[in-house]
Amino acid sequence: MKKKIILATLAIIALGAFGYYYVWYGGARNVSAEDAAFSVSSKNIIDEFDSDIEKSNTKYLEKAIAVKGIVSKISPKQIIIDHTIVCDLKESDPSIKQGQPLTLKGRVVGYDDLMGELKLDQCSVVNND
Template identity: 75%
Template structure:
């Protein structure tokens, strides 16, 4: 009986350590290497979020998407498309200019309903028209 108890406790501890290491050291997600789950325009995705936030969050949140729009503002590490999509870039791309059409791929991290903005991170340039 005592042997079974010790083996059970050791098994639980081993699974706990494995789970901890898996979660903590599992590696960072590389969105640029992933295929985009959805290809959308900035206007269409904003319309979806305005219509139904919960449904859109379920559909897009934490997923890699390709999004096309006109650059409203571009600075060191951030691009804003059509004044509504805020994209944090992985690396600075000096070729990005305001008022140009561009397609970016990134991970949707959320929708700010107060500002009416969708936020993406780990963005990379797919197409710089």
């Protein structure tokens, strides 16, 4: 009887460890390798979210998109385009300069209607105009 309890406990621990690993590491996407579902300007996508946030969430949320605009702020792992698109970079790129036109591809993770900002993660440079 003790043997069955020990085996059942070990099986539960193994399943729990597998589930934990899969949730954190197994389902990761490589957005830079995906085709962009949409290619938009920063102004157009912000206008869409401002006019109908629910419809825009349905259209863009969790999708890879390419966004074009002017770099307004740079930090090592984040770029802000036109003061409205916040892109978390996968890797920093020292060639990017403030004020330059840029196209970035990333996954839409949400829109902050209070700040009027669209958040993207896993961003990479598509076109360094």
